[in-house]
Amino acid sequence: MAVNFPTITADALHPVAGVKLGFAQAGIRKADKKDVLVVLLDEGATVSGVFTTNAFCAAPVTVCKQHLAAQSGIRALIVNTGCANAGTGELGMTNAQATCDELAKQLGISANQVLPFSTGVILEHLPMDKLLTGIAPAIENLKEDNWYNAAQAIMTTDTLPKAVSRQITMDNQTITLTGISKGAGMIKPNMATMLGYLATDVAIAQSDLDELTRQVADQSFNSITIDGDTSTNDSFIIMASGASGVRVEKNTAAWHEFAAALQSVATELAQLIVRDGEGATKLISIVVEQATSTAEAKQIAYSIAHSPLVKTAFYASDPNLGRILAAIGYAGVADLDVAALELYLDNVHVATRGGRHPNYTEEQGQAVMNQSEITVRVVLNRGTANATVWTCDFSHEYVSINADYRS
Template sequence: MAVGQTSFPDMPVIEGIRLGSAKAGIKKPDRRDLVVIEIAEGASVAGTFTRNAFCAAPVLVAREHLAEKTPRYMVINTGNANAGTGEQGLRDARACCMAIRELTGVPYDAVLPFSTGVIGEPLPVNSICFGLPDALANMGDDSVAWQQAAEGILTTDTRTKGAVATCEIGGQSVTLNGIAKGSGMIRPDMATMLAFVATDAAIERSLLESLLRESVARSFNCITVDSDTSTNDACMLIATRRGAAVAGDDEIAAFREALDKVLIDLAQQIIRDGEGATKFVTLEVSQASSRQEALDVAFTVAHSPLVKTALYASDANWGRILAAVGRARVEDFDVARVTIDLDDVRLVEQGGRAESYTEEAGSAIMAREDIVIRIALGRGESAATVWTSDLSHDYVTINADYRS
């Protein structure tokens, strides 16, 4: 189940990037579950990772290797998270890096491992190593290779997720391609969420890191399906430096806009494919005293089981939204100044139900697949937008049966 219709975009070639995938039988036979991304020499690479204290072994190894060398390969497996696996998990993640070294000759610490799937089970290293030669033999740089890679990183997702953007830098066209996976355990904090974005732009690593952090804050860190922060979240940005240089203010602004477009597109696709989702919900909080205050209010509403189940039922139970706003971490809250709208229908003003509100109007909005909830706090000029989904019977079913 997913909200709305999407199709995988045509991915242009990014010079300096090749992708390969294989069916390694990690959890299920005859499905793509292993992906290798090859990065040409001279690239810049930046990453953001989960801040979960029980971060997975591949996250620890990827952070360590990224700090030591510019990566030449990324290895991603699905079907097993290699999280909660202790020292053995670290040895297994490093074994996958060593396998790439033996097959390609690159330094072991120029390989970044990524895993997604069930937590707490040993990584099937033999299956991964068995599949690596096939993944390397199937390397390509065209749209088919990108789509197969997007397929190879999925878990409970029902569809692949890809996004493309271009911008003009110094009279040259710069391209960004991105793929992601994520459907449940989604509340990135940097879900089981992974994202890989590549561009042909020439960008120094320090600037690339800054741009990625800022864009992740506006995209992946503004989505939630179920409020659970994964042990394995990662978002990687690769600049192959084969195209136009991004250095001046105008170039940076143009690239930032394109990067935001890709990451927000991918983030919203994750919500539209949320486990059991039937609604795509945008929460816009304005007139806050700070952006953090706006985010606190938005996430309090987005995480409310009562709000989410009302959304699933198309029930215009606006009191649940009001109650969630009221329990957010806001000091000296003057509820008389708060307004709450459901799309263009005013729900709340002056501390209670708006005089213009009718159940018929509210129910008509709640019956839609795409819903906007607007909350104005009357406290300042800051704002934030968060995207979420509803909570359905299918969400419970999917997660009750996840390990079967």
């Protein structure tokens, strides 16, 4: 059902020097499925992350934050699917730490140089015997040219592995950016269980990478939604190995070039999640313009993106566009003057000054609704801030997937 999902092949994913990946089938999720990923970074890499804002954040998220704060030089990541290790109290923390301990022991590094990640069912404990048994085989097959397998190893309800790779030239040298993501439901990042890992071979200062990571996440993974459910485990990590020898200094021309490339890879990775959203048949871009603040623009965009009535209308290709106006109206923006507002569906002018545009015809709306990719554009006429949010429609298949997920 994925919407205009690009063909991704292992060949197209450039290795990133200084970053090795290995996987295992540990039987945590399903038999015969990759469900453990280990990433090993050469010494000296810089690593930044942003994490879920869910108060019920998973144990591995808490451990990640502690280990990043310790600034002891992150050397490895471990990801398991099949169990989120969230809503698991003290035993959850013990299990996340034990996972780091075991990986550190086998790699000869210290436990606080490891970042742990989990995704899957909440409120269940990690099957530690299976997970720990998976570590040795994952280390065994560590190699730089392993991104496609890595993308497969972090999938849960995803129907397709998600990866993006790009090379740019800076200082006459080739720089590589390669990333993978996963997530299909429980997606309203802030972060969505959305996991994203992006590696590059530039060298960059910790504080600069931290800044870029937040900035890039806001306009990619923090601008998508499938169902409005912010997961307990969302994590987005950028790793810079420095192996290319190219150093990116803040506010130089190279910085802007690198930031743009990083943003484009992250945005594409985030959009892949929406294209493969649970039951998705359409990709909807919601653009809100001329708001008083980015927060206000996002508030209205998310209100539209989360409305089950709007999403089912897109699924049905039904230009029942009053539902969009209703969602704008209940977004909770104070003093919203609906008489100043314009609504467009792609280039069709649907509503003006609080009502139906006099030239709008149902046939025009129908033609756009029949497409597989649609842009809803709302012009508020009250400020200069803009925001874009990407979402999908709401189908029978979404209900089937989420009613049957565990069974």
